[in-house]
Amino acid sequence: MTSVVFVHGTGVRAKSYEKSLARVVSGLGRVRADIRVVRCFWGEEHGASLGLDGASIPVRSKNRGAGGDEVLDEDDPLAVWALLEVDPLAELREFAEAAKARRGGGARAGFAPGRQDPWQAVADTARGLSLEAVSDGGGSLDELVADLAPHLGPAGGRVAREISRTLGGTPPADGIEAIAARAVYALAVQRAEGPHGDEEPLAVDGADRDTVVGALTDQLGGAGRGGFMAGAAKGVAVRALNSYLSPLSSLAHTFRGGITEGAVPASGDILRYQVRGAGVRAAIRAAVRDTVASGDGPVVLLAHSLGGIACVDLLAEPDPPAGVELLVTVGSQAPFLYELDALTALRRGEPLPGAFPRWINVHDEQDLLGFVGEKVFPGRITDLRVNTRQPFPRAHTSYFAHRRLYELLAPELPA
Structure with a gap:
């Protein structure tokens, strides 16, 4: 039985991980009955939080000007x-x-x-x-x-x-x-x-x-x-589309405290990983080790967003965990960070290690946080495009509700 270790992305905590895990279990179960999905939840222990109750968030003064005069297209x-x-x-x-x-x-x-x-x-x-x-x-x-x-x-x-x-x-x-x-x-x-x-x-x-x-x-x-x-x-929406953007800028400032606190899990996890990422990689390593030890066949890493970055970093280390036959990154920024020379274990210009497993990278063109990798790592990565038909940012969180994702992955997963 093939084991798929599901590694979540940024901003995920216990309740939302359970929902995403259930979607993955259901989605893979419909296309491959021989798949066992394994938990890898790192958000609670290694995710970000405001340790001083938001003391760093400034209080907005009155009379600050609103900005932004871009317009949206009514035909879209x-x-x-x-x-x-x-x-x-x-x-x-x-x-x-x-x-x-x-x-x-x-x-x-x-x-x-x-x-x-x-x-x-x-x-x-x-x-x-x-x-x-x-x-x-x-x-x-x-x-x-x-x-x-x-x-x-x-x-x-x-x-x-x-x-x-x-x-x-x-x-x-x-x-x-x-x-x-x-x-x-x-x-x-x-x-x-x-x-x-x-x-x-x-x-x-x-x-x-x-x-x-x-x-x-x-x-x-x-x-x-x-x-x-x-x-x-x-054409009814065009006036609303054009009139809402400037006030939104002002509203964002007005409610900055709540917005910032709400955004901490998502943005904070990314920042924390850059300097405290060893804990996340250790959690993934442990999940792979335990899965291999259970003897349940080939191991696949299925990783979303920041989880994909952590998996690439881990598998590019000098001592990667043994037993991973396939890496699947979904809506991930790993190729982009490599191009920026911002990955932890792999410098820009260095090739993927010879022992690096087969890599499939899934992206949606509407997802501004999803990147492609075939031109970054020629011959070592396969890009698969899906279309969730959602605008950003919802496109980034909707992959695992998209039936086509599992249909594309089914023949790629090892038996």
Whole structure:
């Protein structure tokens, strides 16, 4: 039986590691029944923390100017999802403003006695949205549905109130179904990740996200989703996309303390590894040693992000752990650090040691923290590209929810 030692990346602690481990076990189990997944959790003992309760974080003074005037492209669906990550209702509000502008002002239109407000039906449907019929038979889509289900009702209710408040009394307009569906989805994800983002970001494949949004759109009465937006909804997001970036810079300063503390596990682990990385490498070495000693066949290291850097450093040491037949790095920066001459055990210009195992490197082009290595180590590394259909930074955390990843790895894993 082949053993896959799963090494996590930066910012991961006990709860999120267990979730990622479960995804890997499930994903590999679907494509290779002969795989045993072995734990290698180093975050608790060797990860970073603010030892002085954030005493180094400055208090922002008032009247500090906001910066940034870049704009996002309305024709890029990832740009819209990036906006909804920040404000799930932004697109819906812009739709309402456009609806009011089309009838020439903000005054509500009158209705004949007994006529139902056309937006009320949409609002009522939003309150009763369900994902009970959405399934892929136990895969990543079912996991996403399970994560979102407890939050769908409150999210639908919030969108329903926004529709009634901003669109009530305006004439009917095309395109609300998909916009409302995206708003419900984005709110449900936000709620699932905690009010302050204190839960691990959901690892969501873009195809699963689109399936869920499509199901919600269908329930809302939408049709003909040939493009990302339809009818009067086309172009609605551009004003919101362009108007949100400058305020975001100011908000980031205003809430810097909370943002910094929340970012410590992710960014702090990277900084700590550069000067205290021996502990992480020792934890991986111990996991490999114990796995080899158990006699469960070939050993594979499957490592995400910073975990991939640590594995490359470990396997490039003069005395690497014996028994590793394959290294799989996912969303890793190891080739980039080699080019920067920033790896611990391998200087730029030095080749990989002769005993270095076969190396497969997985990346997503939307993941700004994922790099390629075939031109860095010619003939010693194979790059595999996946497409989670997620914007950054979610693209970096969604690899292990992506079914295609396991399909690509299945024939590569030793028997």
